[in-house]
Amino acid sequence: MQSLVIPLLPELPGLVHASASGTVWAITATLLASAVATPVAGRLGDMYGKRRMLLASLGLLVVGSAVAGLSTTLIPLVVGRTLQGLSAGVIPLGISIMRDELPPERLGSATATMSSSLGVGGAVGLPTAALIADHASWHLLFWISAGLGVLATALVLRLVPESQARTGGRVDLVGAAGLSTVLVCLLLAISQGADWGWASGRTLGLSVVGVAVLVAWGRWELRARQPLVDLRTSARRQVLVTNLASVMFGVATMPVRLVQPQVLQLPTATGYGLGKSLLVTGLVLTPTGLVMMAVSPLSARISAARGPKTTLMAGAVVIAAGYGLGVGLMSAIWQLMMVTTVIGAGIGLAYGAMPALIMAAVPISETGAANSLNSLMRTVGAAIASAVGGAVLAGITITVAGATVPGQNGLRVAMVIGGAAALLALAITTFVPRRRPPASADA
Template identity: 55%
Template sequence: MSTLHRRPGVIIAALAFAGMGASFMQTIVIPIQSELPELLNAGRASTAWVVTITLLVSAICTPISGKLGDMYGKRRVAIVLLTLLVAGSIVAALSFTVVPLIVGRGLQGTGMGVIPLGISILRDTIPPKRLGSAIALVSATLGVGGALGLPLSAFVTEHFDWHVLFWVATGIGVLSLVLVVAVVPPSVKVSGGRLDLVGVLGLSVGLVGLLLAVSRGNDWGWNSVYTLGCLIGGSCVLLAWGWFELRVDNPLVDLRVSARSPVLVTNLASVAMGFALFSSSIVFPQLLQLPVATGGMGLTLQQASFVLMPAGLAMLAMSPVAGRLERRIGAKPLLIAGGVIIAVGYSGAVFFDVAVWHVVLVNLLIGVGIGLGFAAMPTLIMAAVPETETGAANGLNTLMRGLGTSFAAAVIAMILTRSSTTVAGIAVPSAAGFDLAIGCGLVAAVTCAAIVLRSFQNL
C-alpha cells in the first residue's frame, strides 16, 4: 500500500472539502437572487437562468461523470470537473451581464459530480474500518456545503461587491483542485470501453425537459404550453432512453443493476429524503425573514443563515457516529432511523408554535436525520453493484437526491405562492401555507422510512 493510502485522513479531508465546495455553488447566489435583474440590467425571466442552469448542469453531470470515472479513472475525472468549476467561477466573477454569468454558473454546476466520484474513490482507497465514517462525511457534503455556505454568502454580499462571491468560489475551487491533485491517488480500477454517447444525449435531453418543467413551472404556469411540453417531451425521451439503455453494450446507466431491489429502494428513498431536506431549506428562511407584522420573525438574511447553520454542523458531527452505527446495525436501519428523526423534527414544527429556538431545534433534528440517511445511501448502493460501476451508481443516486430537492422547490414554492395573503400591504404566505409546506416535508420523511421498512418486510 502506498504512503497516500496509509494516510486515509488526508484523502478523506480533501474529498470532503471538494464536496462541500461543489455543493456551496448551489446556494452561492441566494443572497443576491432578487437583485439580479437590477445588477445585470436584465429581465427576471433571463436572470432566473442564473439559478436554473446550475441545477440542470449538475443533474446531467452527476451520472455521466460517475460513468466516466468508472471508465477512465475517478481521480482524473474529478480533476477535470474541478477545473471546470474554477473556470466557471472566474467567468462569473468577471461578468457584468447576464449571458456570461449564466455560462459561468453552468460550468460551476459540473462540480457536483465530484461528490459521487469522491464516494467511489473512498471505496478504492480507504481501509474498511474507516470507510463507513468517510462515506458518511463525503455524502453529507451534499447538504453541508449549502448550510455552511449560506452564512458566508450572506456576509460577503452584505459587506462587499457581489463579484467577490465568485472570487471566493474561485479560491475554494482552486484549493479543492490542489488538494485532490496532491493527495488523492490515481484510480487503479477502471473498466475502459467506449462512452455511450446516445445514452448521454438521451439522458441529458430527458432530464433538461423534466427539470425545466419542475423548476420553471411556477413562473410559466403549470398549464402552460412550455411547462407541459417540457414535462411530456422530457418524459417521452427518458422512456425511449431507458428502452435504448437496455439494449446497448456498456450503457451509460445499467438499468438492470439499477432495478435490483437494494439499489431501487435506496434511490426511491433518496428522492423522498431529498424532498424532506429541501422543504426546510425553503420554508424556514422565508419564515425567519418575514417582518414580525406579517407573522414572521423579522431576521436579516445573515441572522437567518446563522439560525439554519446548525443543521450543517449536525450533518458533519453525525459522520463518525453514522460510520460506527452502520458497522453495528447495518445501513438499512440507519436509513430508516434518518427518516424517522427528520419526521420527528417536522412533527414539532407542525404541532407547536414555531419560534426562533424551535427552528434551531427542528433543523438540528433534520441535520441529524440527513447525516444518518446520506451516510447509509452510498453504502447500500455500493454493496449491491459491481466495483467497476460504483461511480455510475453513486452518480445516479446523487441525481435522485437532486431530483427530490428539485421537486421540493417546485411544490413548496407553489404552496407558499398560492396561499399568499396581503398583510400590511405585503403579499406573504399564510400560516396555513407554511403548515402545509412543513407537512409535505413530514410526509416525505415518513415516506422515506416507509419505503426502506417495506423492503425489510419483503426479504
C-alpha cells in the first residue's frame, strides 16, 4: 500500500486534475492513517479479539481500494488511500495472534517471517505497480489490491482462529484521540516541513501543538484505569530500549530507498545517473524485500541460540556495512543490487528480532498493543529519515541541461546518515537486557 502509487506520482496531477503538491497527499494520507491506526488496532485487538480486528483492518483495505479504484479526482483518491492506511495494523495483529496460537518452538521463525513481510510487500509492489501503470489503466492497481484484500479476508476466515486472550474493558477514547492528534501533528510537520519551510508558522505550530498534546496525553494515560497504551509496561527497560532502537532502524531503512532510485533514474549526463526506467528501478530494489524474507529463518535461529538482542545487534552491523559499501558503490546496477541485498539482509535480521524482544517483556494480554507501538516507532523513524534525506538531497544539487537535480555528494551524505543511524541503533541495543523470561499473563 505504501509503494502502490509511487509509479503514478509524475502523471497523477493530470490523471486526477490536481496540483503536484496536492497529489503528494496520496502518499501522506496513507502514512498518517497507518500511524494512527496501528496502535489503536493493536489495543482493540487485545480487548475485543485480534482476529476480529484483523478482519476489520482487511475490510478497510478492500473498501479503500474500491474507493480509490472508482476515483477520478483527488479527494476520493485521498479518501481511499486513507482507508488503505487504516489497515496497517495487520502485521502487529498477525504477530500477536501467532504468540497466542503457536507452540514456542514455531513462534520465533513465524514472527520473524511475518515481520519481514513488511519489506517484501514494498519491494515487490514497486515494480509490479510500475509494470501495471505502464501497460494498463491506473485504476487497475487499486482493483488488484481490493481483490488481494478479499482473498486475504477469505483466508483469515478459513484458517485463522480467534484468540481467547483478551483484556476486556472499554475503549480509551480520550487516549485514542490524543495519540491521533500527536501523530498527525508531528508526522505532518516532519513530512511536510521541507515544502512548507522548517521555520514556517504551519510547521512550528503543528510541532508545538503535537508536543503539548503529547505531554497531556502521557499524563492521561498514566492516570487512566484502562489506557490505550500502558506507559508503565512501555517503560520497562527491554520494551523502552527496543522501541528506541526501532526508531533508529526505521531511520536506517529509508536512505537506500531515497538514494538508489535517484541514481538509477537520473540522466547519464550527470556523470553518475544511470538513466533507467521506473520499472528497472523497481526490479533493482526488489532484492531488499526478498532477502528480508530469506534471512528471517536465520534471524529466528540466532535468536533461539544467542537471544534476540544478539540478532538485533547483528542486523545493525550488517545494515551499517551495507551503507558503507553504498557510499562508494553507485556506478553500476550490479553494485546497487549488492548494496540493497546487504542492507535488506540486515533489516531482515533486525525486524525478525524486534517482536521477540517485545513479546518476551510484556504480558500476553498486551501483546497486540505492544507490537503495534513497536511498529509505530519504525514508522516514525522512517518519516524522520524521509524528511531529513529529502532536505539533504534538495540542499546539495547540481544543474544539468537547465534542470536542478540531487548532487552525488548529497546522495553520499544520505547514505552516511543511514549508516550512522544503524550504528546508533547498535549502541542503543547494547542496553537491552541480555535475557529475561517471558512475562506472565498476570504480570
